[in-house]
Amino acid sequence: xxxxxxxGAVRDRLLGKPVKDRDWVVIGATEADMTSQGYQRVGxxxxxxxxxxxxxxxALARTERKTAAGHKGFVTHFSxxxxxxxxxxxxxxxxxxxxxxxxxxxxDPFHGVRDLEAKQLRAVTEAFRxxxxxxxxxxxxxxxxxxxxxxxxxxxxxxxxxxxxxMDELPGERVWQELHKALQAPAPERFFQVLDAANAWxxxxxxxxxxxxxxxxGATAENRLAACLASLAVEDIRAFCHRAKVPNAFRDFALMxxxxxxxxxxxxxxxxxxxxxxxSACRGYxxxxxxxxxxxxxxxxxxxxxxxxxxxxxxxxxxxxxxQFSETGPALGAALVRARAQLLRDxxxxx
Ligand code: ATP
Ligand code: MG
Numbered sequence: 001x002x003x004x005x006x007x008g009a010v011r012d013r014l015l016g017k018p019v020k021d022r023d024w025v026v027i028g029a030t031e032a033d034m035t036s037q038g039y040q041r042v043g044x045x046x047x048x049x050x051x052x053x054x055x056x057x058x059a060l061a062r063t064e065r066k067t068a069a070g071h072k073g074f075v076t077h078f079s080x081x082x083x084x085x086x087x088x089x090x091x092x093x094x095x096x097x098x099x100x101x102x103x104x105x106x107x108d109p110f111h112g113v114r115d116l117e118a119k120q121l122r123a124v125t126e127a128f129r130x131x132x133x134x135x136x137x138x139x140x141x142x143x144x145x146x147x148x149x150x151x152x153x154x155x156x157x158x159x160x161x162x163x164x165x166x167m168d169e170l171p172g173e174r175v176w177q178e179l180h181k182a183l184q185a186p187a188p189e190r191f192f193q194v195l196d197a198a199n200a201w202x203x204x205x206x207x208x209x210x211x212x213x214x215x216x217x218g219a220t221a222e223n224r225l226a227a228c229l230a231s232l233a234v235e236d237i238r239a240f241c242h243r244a245k246v247p248n249a250f251r252d253f254a255l256m257x258x259x260x261x262x263x264x265x266x267x268x269x270x271x272x273x274x275x276x277x278x279x280s281a282c283r284g285y286x287x288x289x290x291x292x293x294x295x296x297x298x299x300x301x302x303x304x305x306x307x308x309x310x311x312x313x314x315x316x317x318x319x320x321x322x323x324q325f326s327e328t329g330p331a332l333g334a335a336l337v338r339a340r341a342q343l344l345r346d347x348x349x350x351x
Contacts, residue, residue, distance in 0.1 A: 001026055001027060001028045001029035001033060001080075002026070002027045002028060002084075002101070003024055003025070003026050003027075003058065003102065004024065004025050004027070004084060004099035004100060004101055004102075004107065005022060005023070005024055005099065005100040006023055006024065006025045006087075006088070006091075006097075006098070006099045006100075007023040007091070007096055008020070008021070008023065008096065009021070009022040009023060010098045010099065010100045010106070011095050011096055011098065011112070011116070013100075014098070014113065014116055015116065015145070021056070021057075022056050022057075023056075023057050023059065024051075024056060024057065024058040024059070025058075025059055025060075025061050025084065025087055025099065026049075026058050026059065026060050026061065027061045027080075027082070027083065027084050027087070028080045028081075029060060029080055030060075030079075030080055031047050031060070034047070034049045034058070034060070035049075037052075038052035039051060039052060039058060040052070042057075043059070045072070045076065046059065046060070046062055046076045046078060047059065047060045047078060048060075060078045060082075061078065061082040061083070061084060061086065061087035062076045062077060062078035062082055062087060062090070063076070063077045063078075063082055063086050063087070063089075063090055064076050064077070064090045064127075064130075065077065066127075066130045069166075069169050070132065070169030070170070071131050071132055071133045071169060071170055071171065071174060073130075073169075074130070074131075084099055084107055085107075085109050088107070088109060088110065088124070089109075089110070089124060089125055089127070090124075090127065091124050092123065092124065092128060092131070092134045092137055092138075093112075093115075093121055093122060093123060093124065093134075093137075093138070093141065093154075094110040094111055094112040094114075094115045094120075094122045094123075094124055095112045095115050095116050095120075095121070095122075095141075096112070097109075097110045097112050097124050098112040098113060110124050110125075115151075119145070119147050119148040119149060120148065120149060120151045121138050121141055121142065121145075121148050121149065121150045121151060121154060122151035122153075122154050123151070123153070123154040123157060126157070128154065128157055129157050129160070129161055129166075132161060132166040132167050132169055132170050133170060133174050133178075135158050135161060135162065135166070135167065135198060135200050136170070136174070136175065136178035136179075136200075137178060138150055138154065138158065138194060138198075139178065139182065139190075139191045139192075139194035139195055139198075139200070140178045140179075140181050140182045140185070140191060142187075142190040142191065142193070142194045143181075143182040143185035143186070143187050143188050143189075143190045143191040144181065144182070144185040144186065144187075146186050146187040146190065150194060150197065155197060155198060158197075158198035158200065159197075159198050159199060161198075162198050162199050162200045162202075163199070167200055167202065167203060167204060168202075168203055170204070171245075172204070172243055172244050172245035173245050175204045175243075175244040175245065176244050176245040176246055176247070178191075179191070179225075179244065179246075180221060183221035183224045183225055184221050188216045188224050189213060189215070189216050192205075192208070192213060192228070196209075203243070204240075204243055204244050205240070205244070206240075207232055207236040207237070207239060207240045208228060208229075208232075208240065211228065211229070211231050211232055212230070212231040213227075213228055214227050214230075214301065216228070218300070219297075219300045219301075221250075222249070222250055222253050222293070222297075223296070223297045223300055223301070225246070225250050225253075225254060226250075226253055226254040226257040226297060227257075227297075227301055229254040229257075229258070230254070230257055230258055230261070230301075232258070234255060234258060234259065237251065237254055237255060237258065238251070238255075241254070253293065253294075253297075256281075256282055256294055257294065257297060259278075259281070260278040260281060260282055260294065261294065261297070261298060263275060263278040264278055264279075264282075264291070264294060264295065264298060264306065264309065265298050265302060265304055265306070267306070267309045267344075267348070268348050272341040272342070272344045272345040272348060273337070273341045275341070275344050275348075276337060276340045276341040276344055279291065279313055279340075279344070280337075280340075282294055284313045285313070285316075285317060285320075285340065287317075288310055288313040288314035288317055291309075291310055291313060292310070295307075295309070295310060308347070308350075309347075312343070312344060312347035313344075315343070315347075316340055316343035316344065316347075319339075319343060320336060320339055320340060320343070323339065325339075
């Protein structure tokens with residue numbers, strides 16, 4: 001059997017980027033060969049094995065035949081006579097279809113090295129059309145590899161796939177996976193530019209089409225997603241996050257930004273009761289530090305300094321806690337709100 005390093009590890013090493021996980025392909029082996037050498041079988045859809053020591057993934061070389069719509073509509077064929085070139089041919093982009101032998105020599109039948117140098121995201125073959133996930137992968141690679149362009153024919157295929165509803169077949173989980181990688185990438189806005197070029201908005205991103213998209217540099221994935229959603233209505237944020245399987249923490253942060261961001265940002269001008277309501281909804285009265293993520297977002301997005309507000313809330317928490325209230329029940333709640341609003345009113349006047 002022969003073993004080659006493939007996929008992202010080869011690509012990233014050639015780009016001089018840090019290599020995260022390494023994927024291997026095994027040629028000329030059977031499942032029994034692998035297990036007898038101590039590899040542990042894990043793949044459900046096709047044979048993937050974990051190395052007994054490194055725990056890295058080793059896949060038997062395989063080919064794929066399209067049998068149904070969607071990302072998983074394939075029958076895979078694996079046997080010891082599937083060649084390395086056949087396995088590389090089923091991959092998405094030429095830059096992901098380079099193999100490296102144990103002596104370091106590259107096997108590159110689809111000219112991935114040339115495309116790395118020319119900064120081209122190019123489909124390996126026409127079979128690219130068979131999996132809609134590849135559209136989002138291309139968009140994500142555009143975000144991760146600034147300067148890379150989607151090659152013309154590849155983009156034409158993506159446009160054609162989208163026009164035929166290919167994206168309808170994707171599970172939301174895979175959408176979030178790629179979007180999340182794009183949000184952590186150096187140029188997340190390029191993810192949306194590629195979606196736009198391919199007209200891949202429907203069905204997952206319909207609410208984001210035409211939405212305001214501020215510069216996204218230098219921020220966390222949470223802040224970037226919130227900035228992309230900040231011009232949408234609450235119901236639209238909910239609908240998008242539900243469909244694209246955005247985790248609740250990301251969704252709730254985006255909702256907090258649209259609901260209370262403006263009030264906190266303009267905290268010196270707004271009505272103190274409205275301000276107290278926003279602070280309370282952000283759980284700032286539970287602990288002023290709960291406001292920090294939203295304040296950090298507002299600082300990043302609008303360059304506004306809100307440490308006075310944070311200090312005022314922290315002070316009011318201490319004061320309210322120390323004060324004796326004669327009211328009980330609902331009257332106590334109302335008295336607390338009045339006291340907090342008054343303390344914020346005092347803080348608003350301090351310059
Ligand atoms: P990452 O840096 O995110 O790990 P990657 O390119 O290594 O990027 P993986 O999902 O780890 O992505 O996949 C490993 C390799 O498997 C890819 O480089 C590519 O060759 C192939 N591959 C993955 N997903 C697809 C797909 N949907 N269609 C075709 N080939 C794919
Ligand atoms: Mg990988």
